[in-house]
Amino acid sequence: MSQFYIPDSRTESALNSSDEDEDNLDTLPFAKPLQRSDFLQPDFTPSAYLSTLSNRHQTLEDLRSELRSRSQLLSRELLDLVNANYADFLTLGNSLRGGEEKVEGVRVGLLGFGKEVQQLEALVRQREEEVGRLVEERRQARLKIEIGRRLVEVEERLRECEEDVAVSGQREGDLSDDSSESEDEEEEGEGEGDAQYGTSTARLRRNVVQYRLVKEAVKGLEEHPFVVAQTPRLNKVRSTLLLDLSTALQQAKRAGTDGSGRVMQIMKIYADMEESGEAVKVLKTLKTR
Structure with a gap:
């Protein structure tokens, strides 16, 4: 009488469960979030960066979704930065209001200083001309003295x-x-x-x-x-x-x-x-x- 091998239901269930675990992505390690510092490298290029993600346990759709979220986040940060700087610019403009009197005071002070400099230049020029005249008189006096000595010698x-x-x-x-x-x-x-x-x-x-x-x-x-x-x-x-x-x-x-x-x-x-x-x-x- 022939005997047939009837597999145990428990053994067959274990084999099927092992194959399903290999195909199930839920059992894979969870992918780490994209690092912000990776995008700040001086030599960053999209193609080179994507090539480094080949061993990442993540579907292409999940990766695309994460990159889209990262782009939206950067756009919001850029908008917030522009709004903050614009607010600071408006605040700076408001703080400069009412400074006309100080500017006018500085302008008047500079005009007074310029006039004093011009007066000093005129005084120095006058002294220079006077010194030049005295030097010429001294030279003429020495020349006359020398001529007088020569005449005495003659x-x-x-x-x-x-x-x-x-x-x-x-x-x-x-x-x-x-x-x-x-x-x-x-x-x-x-x-x-x-x-x-x-x-x-x-x-x-x-x-x-x-x-x-x-x-x-x-x-x-x-x-x-x-x-x-x-x-x-x-x-x-x-x-x-x-x-x-x-x-x-x-x-x-x-x-x-x-x-x-x-x-x-x-x-x-x-x-x-x-x-x-x-x-x-x-x-x-x-x-x-």
């Missing part, structure tokens, strides 16, 4: 030159004078042998040096009234020096061979005086005689 040198030239002019007729003898002693060596000619070449050279110093002292002051007034004196000194040199050259020339050295010395003195042309005239005059 007078002193011209007087010394006149005295030396006058002594030289008297030398020919007064060889026994004590002062002339003392000067001859000082010039001994360089003017040795010149006594027979009257005036030594050393004295003539010294007189020419004095004359040149006077000429150097008057450079740049030729138009000054004082220098113009001294021109006749300077011309007289020049004429006297040329006369002394001419006389000395004639005496040396007449001495022949003995006076050749003296002739060269006198020609050199003419050159130092920048009057070589006068020496040539004297020599031509001697040749025609």
Whole structure:
């Protein structure tokens, strides 16, 4: 007799219950709410964010519903933020009412300050002009002092030159004078042998040096009234020096061979005086005689 296996009703019920539990979503873990911080990432993109939700135990419809709720919530927050800022803006406008008097006070204060600054600028400009004028007066005063010193020097040198030239002019007729003898002693060596000619070449050279110093002292002051007034004196000194040199050259020339050295010395003195042309005239005059 054949035996058939009749499954136990309890065993079949357990197997069916296991299959139903695998297909039932209610038995899956409950999905966590979407985090607000996920939407605040600097590199947030919708496609990349959705790709991270692939392992989420949630139906697409539930996910869509949750995202829609999140969008509505953000819209309400944005509207509340705009309303709050607008209310603050209106409150700020109301708080600024009645400030015209303060603004006017500030404006008047700035105008007064500007006028004071302008007055100070004008005062500083006036002081600057005054200082500039005083500096110029000081410069002119120093210039005049310098010119005065130079004029004093011109007078002193011209007087010394006149005295030396006058002594030289008297030398020919007064060889026994004590002062002339003392000067001859000082010039001994360089003017040795010149006594027979009257005036030594050393004295003539010294007189020419004095004359040149006077000429150097008057450079740049030729138009000054004082220098113009001294021109006749300077011309007289020049004429006297040329006369002394001419006389000395004639005496040396007449001495022949003995006076050749003296002739060269006198020609050199003419050159130092920048009057070589006068020496040539004297020599031509001697040749025609």
